[in-house]
Amino acid sequence: MRNHREDVVDQALRVLDTYGLADLTMRRLAKELGVQPSALYHHFPSKQLLLAAVADELLARGARPEPDGTWEEQSRACCTQLRDAMLAYRDGAEVVATVHAFGLGAQAPERALADAVAGSGAAPDLVRAATRTLLHLVFGHTLDEQTHLQAGSAGAIDDDPRDRSDLEVGVGLVLDGIRARTAAPHP
Amino acid sequence: MRNHREDVVDQALRVLDTYGLADLTMRRLAKELGVQPSALYHHFPSKQLLLAAVADELLARGARPEPDGTWEEQSRACCTQLRDAMLAYRDGAEVVATVHAFGLGAQAPERALADAVAGSGAAPDLVRAATRTLLHLVFGHTLDEQTHLQAGSAGAIDDDPRDRSDLEVGVGLVLDGIRARTAAPHP
DNA sequence: ACCTGAACACCGTTCAAGT
DNA sequence: ACCTGAACACCGTTCAAGT
Numbered sequence: 001m002r003n004h005r006e007d008v009v010d011q012a013l014r015v016l017d018t019y020g021l022a023d024l025t026m027r028r029l030a031k032e033l034g035v036q037p038s039a040l041y042h043h044f045p046s047k048q049l050l051l052a053a054v055a056d057e058l059l060a061r062g063a064r065p066e067p068d069g070t071w072e073e074q075s076r077a078c079c080t081q082l083r084d085a086m087l088a089y090r091d092g093a094e095v096v097a098t099v100h101a102f103g104l105g106a107q108a109p110e111r112a113l114a115d116a117v118a119g120s121g122a123a124p125d126l127v128r129a130a131t132r133t134l135l136h137l138v139f140g141h142t143l144d145e146q147t148h149l150q151a152g153s154a155g156a157i158d159d160d161p162r163d164r165s166d167l168e169v170g171v172g173l174v175l176d177g178i179r180a181r182t183a184a185p186h187p
Numbered sequence: 188m189r190n191h192r193e194d195v196v197d198q199a200l201r202v203l204d205t206y207g208l209a210d211l212t213m214r215r216l217a218k219e220l221g222v223q224p225s226a227l228y229h230h231f232p233s234k235q236l237l238l239a240a241v242a243d244e245l246l247a248r249g250a251r252p253e254p255d256g257t258w259e260e261q262s263r264a265c266c267t268q269l270r271d272a273m274l275a276y277r278d279g280a281e282v283v284a285t286v287h288a289f290g291l292g293a294q295a296p297e298r299a300l301a302d303a304v305a306g307s308g309a310a311p312d313l314v315r316a317a318t319r320t321l322l323h324l325v326f327g328h329t330l331d332e333q334t335h336l337q338a339g340s341a342g343a344i345d346d347d348p349r350d351r352s353d354l355e356v357g358v359g360l361v362l363d364g365i366r367a368r369t370a371a372p373h374p
Numbered sequence: 375a376c377c378t379g380a381a382c383a384c385c386g387t388t389c390a391a392g393t
Numbered sequence: 394a395c396c397t398g399a400a401c402a403c404c405g406t407t408c409a410a411g412t
Contacts, residue, residue, distance in 0.1 A: 132327070
């Protein structure tokens with residue numbers, strides 16, 4: 001079949017979105033590519049690293065141009081973009097959160113968020129803590145949201161706005177906390 | 188062998204702590220109990236529900252008496268207790284966070300946290316959003332912390348304080364945000 | 375109530391060998 | 394560079410049958 005690395009990732013994303021993470025197996029993916037399971041190990045040394053590439057590609061496809069505005073607007077935009085990117089694929093939040101937790105990929109959102117938060121002028125330790133807090137908040141809320149979304153996939157036209165607003169409120173709490181801790185250098 | 192439900196959960200916790208979540212399989216657990224794998228299905232209808240019972244028991248073992256003090260002290264105490272309970276077992280954070288995400292158990296911490304946060308007198312919607320935010324924050328930070336802790340398990344005497352303080356800072360940001368949004372009724 | 379024995383339908387990964 | 398074929402060492406779950 002002569003697949004390239006990108007073909008494998010592309011097909012993996014298709015299998016993920018169509019059948020879900022539980023059915024994204026090496027054997028299933030191989031079958032979908034018309035290839036033996038062992039052939040996949042020519043492109044990736046393990047399933048974990050394949051999933052890391054899948055997470056990175058998923059995030060890249062959801063990337064939007066860098067937002068301008070205040071650091072708070074930029075931070076909110078980062079969070080929204082991350083949420084939207086993960087929701088765009090079935091089980092996207094689980095894939096991204098897992099890959100990030102194991103430190104194998106999905107690191108771009110943390111960097112973007114750190115840059116935005118740093119715009120507040122807060123001390124580096126506070127920037128790091130706040131960035132991680134926002135990231136975990138987006139991961140957690142979106143994981144919940146996607147689980148409910150997919151559980152009640154029968155009939156539901158669009159998403160329960162409760163989850164989205166809970167996320168926005170949570171982000172707001174953290175941003176306010178940063179502002180309160182950051183003395184304006186020269187008002 | 189005539190095991191009871193509690194014996195199964197107890198042994199599962201032992202296997203988890205000794206060999207980790209990846210090795211906590213129905214077959215492995217059955218072998219450890221001196222029983223056939225199919226026997227476990229007399230006690231639990233699925234591995235998922237067994238894991239839910241494991242998460243609940245893990246949390247119950249880490250339970251401490253209800254703290255007194257201000258709502259902020261109580262909230263901090265809830266977060267610390269949850270973190271400590273999950274860190275007390277190998278892969279504890281992953282088990283609890285997963286079970287909670289799927290809505291099969293591990294709901295006690297959210298209730299306790301909601302009660303503490305409600306003491307602020309904030310509006311119900313804010314209490315709900317803030318509670319979920321704190322919960323996701325503790326799950327995320329502790330998952331990271333435990334991953335690093337277990338990855339560098341060789342030689343490291345005690346934990347890197349960076350993670351713990353990041354969690355405390357994150358909780359502080361959220362609590363400050365709640366206070367700022369909650370007008371004192373009669374000062 | 376609790377368990378056995380046997381089966382079903384799968385997994386991830388390795389490795390020599392092919393083109 | 395990319396893939397095959399075959400194997401290894403596993404999984405969760407079901408179900409008739411036993412005590």
